[in-house]
Amino acid sequence: MGYQTTTEKMNAIFSDLSKDYLIYAPKRFVGDGTFTSIDTIRYGEITDLAEIEFAEKSDYSFKEVLLPISETLFYFTENEMKEADAPKKGAIVFLRSCDLHGLKRMDTIYLENGAVDTYYKRLRDHTKFILMGCENSFENCFCVSMGTQQSKDYDAYLKVDGDTVLVDSRWDYLDTALTDATPAPVIADSVTTNDTVVTIPETVPQTLFDAPFWEEYGNRCIACGRCNFVCPTCTCFTMQDIFYTDNGKAGERRRVWASCHVDGYTDMAGGHAFRNDKGQRMRFKVLHKVNDYKRRFGTHMCIGCGRCDDVCPEYISFANCINKLNTLVNDAAKEEN
Amino acid sequence: MLDLNTKKIKKNAYRVTKVRGETASRVRVPGGLLTAELLPLIQNIAETYGNGRIHLTTRQGFEIPGIKYTDMDAVNALLQPIIDKLEINQEIPGKGYTSAGTRNVSACIGSNTCPFATYNTTNFAKKMEKEIFPNDLHFKVAFTGCANDCIKTRMHDFGIIGMTEPQYEKERCMGCQACVKACKKKSVDALSVENYRIVRNTEKCVGCGECVINCPTRAWTRSPETYYRLVIMGRTGKRNPRLAEDFLVWATEDAIIKIVKNTYAYVTNYIDKEAPGGKEHIGYIIDRTGFEEYKKWAMEGVELDPRTIVKGPVYWSGIHYD
Numbered sequence: 327m328g329y330q331t332t333t334e335k336m337n338a339i340f341s342d343l344s345k346d347y348l349i350y351a352p353k354r355f356v357g358d359g360t361f362t363s364i365d366t367i368r369y370g371e372i373t374d375l376a377e378i379e380f381a382e383k384s385d386y387s388f389k390e391v392l393l394p395i396s397e398t399l400f401y402f403t404e405n406e407m408k409e410a411d412a413p414k415k416g417a418i419v420f421l422r423s424c425d426l427h428g429l430k431r432m433d434t435i436y437l438e439n440g441a442v443d444t445y446y447k448r449l450r451d452h453t454k455f456i457l458m459g460c461e462n463s464f465e466n467c468f469c470v471s472m473g474t475q476q477s478k479d480y481d482a483y484l485k486v487d488g489d490t491v492l493v494d495s496r497w498d499y500l501d502t503a504l505t506d507a508t509p510a511p512v513i514a515d516s517v518t519t520n521d522t523v524v525t526i527p528e529t530v531p532q533t534l535f536d537a538p539f540w541e542e543y544g545n546r547c548i549a550c551g552r553c554n555f556v557c558p559t560c561t562c563f564t565m566q567d568i569f570y571t572d573n574g575k576a577g578e579r580r581r582v583w584a585s586c587h588v589d590g591y592t593d594m595a596g597g598h599a600f601r602n603d604k605g606q607r608m609r610f611k612v613l614h615k616v617n618d619y620k621r622r623f624g625t626h627m628c629i630g631c632g633r634c635d636d637v638c639p640e641y642i643s644f645a646n647c648i649n650k651l652n653t654l655v656n657d658a659a660k661e662e663n
Numbered sequence: 664m665l666d667l668n669t670k671k672i673k674k675n676a677y678r679v680t681k682v683r684g685e686t687a688s689r690v691r692v693p694g695g696l697l698t699a700e701l702l703p704l705i706q707n708i709a710e711t712y713g714n715g716r717i718h719l720t721t722r723q724g725f726e727i728p729g730i731k732y733t734d735m736d737a738v739n740a741l742l743q744p745i746i747d748k749l750e751i752n753q754e755i756p757g758k759g760y761t762s763a764g765t766r767n768v769s770a771c772i773g774s775n776t777c778p779f780a781t782y783n784t785t786n787f788a789k790k791m792e793k794e795i796f797p798n799d800l801h802f803k804v805a806f807t808g809c810a811n812d813c814i815k816t817r818m819h820d821f822g823i824i825g826m827t828e829p830q831y832e833k834e835r836c837m838g839c840q841a842c843v844k845a846c847k848k849k850s851v852d853a854l855s856v857e858n859y860r861i862v863r864n865t866e867k868c869v870g871c872g873e874c875v876i877n878c879p880t881r882a883w884t885r886s887p888e889t890y891y892r893l894v895i896m897g898r899t900g901k902r903n904p905r906l907a908e909d910f911l912v913w914a915t916e917d918a919i920i921k922i923v924k925n926t927y928a929y930v931t932n933y934i935d936k937e938a939p940g941g942k943e944h945i946g947y948i949i950d951r952t953g954f955e956e957y958k959k960w961a962m963e964g965v966e967l968d969p970r971t972i973v974k975g976p977v978y979w980s981g982i983h984y985d
């Protein structure tokens with residue numbers, strides 16, 4: 327149901343909601359960037375709609391709300407262990423359409439891919455999602471190519487225009503809270519085109535796995551993992567068992583983000599690692615995003631937010647890599663014919 | 664016939680050259696940054712009154728050679744819009760640069776452009792220039808954005824090296840160790856790992872920000888405040904060339920400006936009154952009075968941030984030819 331209300335009224339509603347929810351949204355962290363006097367847009371708690379950065383794409387995605395960068399799973403001592411407490415409050419997350427599609431990818435991995443991940447589920451079950459519209463495409467976005475420019479899977483859509491707030495609610499709590507607001511038809515802003523257009527090859531033949539094509543990336547990639555860390559669909563983690571330094575009989579197990587580009591990702595017992603070459607790491611990531619995942623789950627993993635292209639310090643373009651790969655696949659097909 | 668007061672000419676930023684009848688004009692550019700629109704004005708002086716050539720000075724100014732001494736007034740008129748645009752303090756409008764002893768305040772390219780710089784070196788250099796120019800005393804001040812010291816502040820009387828105090832949010836760290844590797848290979852190896860998290864050796868850390876630059880998750884960020892390492896009394900020259908030594912570490916902008924200004928009073932008091940051309944490098948004066956006497960003058964009324972480390976006594980080395 328659509329409503330027109332005011333920022334004052336909406337902030338009051340969020341103030342009430344904050345008793346039961348932590349409210350997360352992309353906000354500006356001044357001077358927080360890699361270089362001096364560069365800001366970062368990333369997720370943090372807000373108490374007022376004015377804190378939300380609507381005008382720019384966030385550098386990091388919402389995923390850290392549901393999959394913290396570092397999360398203690400349980401504590402152990404001698405013969406006992408205790409699971410870490412879940413947050414006392416639920417969460418409300420403001421995010422864009424592409425990221426809502428990213429949420430589906432996270433759900434697929436953590437809820438529908440074999441055993442349910444209880445640590446993910448206990449956060450996910452108590453999280454509400456509020457869609458932020460996109461009036462214009464941002465640099466490097468290719469959501470239209472990935473079909474993620476629109477999403478209906480939100481608890482509410484919210485648009486701030488000066489003192490006016492337009493809401494499309496699918497959440498009974500909000501419907502009740504907005505009973506006195508003016509009903510209005512509200513349709514989420516979404517883009518229909520992006521400057522970046524990506525064409526994904528239908529299938530990538532096995533013969534291209536060792537193609538010289540990947541070697542150039544081996545020379546360019548510095549294995550920093552930024553492309554993975556900003557990606558809303560990268561869900562890999564690793565474990566860290568910690569023994570407290572002043573009492574080695576007690577400790578905790580943490581799970582932390584992992585990156586298939588960073589050294590150590592493929593390390594095995596005995597010191598063997600099977601993707602030492604950075605070009606092979608690029609091949610693994612790219613084909614996971616637009617080939618392997620689809621074979622298994624039916625949709626592409628990549629949601630076209632373009633954050634990997636925004637962040638790469640070596641100016642490696644994932645989008646351009648897919649397009650070049652597409653040309654390569656087509657050329658290979660022609661040769662066979 | 665030419666009848667010149669060479670002492671006045673030199674103070675007016677003109678050089679007495681080896682060519683009889685010809686001088687050279689030095690154009691100062693504080694912080695080493697200017698808008699391109701000024702280049703045609705400098706070109707015009709060189710082509711109208713000089714020999715059509717321009718020398719780029721080591722202190723980031725321009726030197727226009729081949730000017731006739733008789734054309735100095737005309738050149739001063741053409742210098743005026745450059746002086747105005749670069750906001751140079753000027754005692755007598757229309758008369759060019761009214762001092763030359765305190766040299767152009769130079770700066771590396773800084774955080775306007777460079778990924779390593781911890782602050783806007785140009786802005787600080789301009790601020791310093793406003794505080795200390797014009798003055799006939801021989802002072803060389805340079806600003807550099809980080810511990811790489813590309814402007815070579817350690818060959819100046821005062822070198823200001825930018826520092827950031829890295830802030831670590833451990834919950835944003837997954838232990839990729841990009842910071843540890845960068846610090847070990849590109850800086851001073853001040854980071855170690857304990858239980859998959861990073862420990863910073865605060866005594867070793869030089870505040871270069873490599874950890875911040877290399878962190879992929881914003882676990883490392885910069886401190887809101889910029890700090891500086893103030894290095895003093897480096898010099899080139901015939902007798903005892905040497906690198907500047909640390910005086911203050913984790914110092915603030917205000918403290919540095921105050922110390923440099925205090926040094927003018929110290930030099931005025933202790934300079935060798937018989938020094939040739941009234942010019943004596945500050946470092947040699949400190950060699951004569953002792954560091955503690957200099958420190959007493961320099962620190963007069965200086966308010967220090969609690970983080971600031973004051974070094975002392977300071978000893979210099981370098982090569983002795985005397």
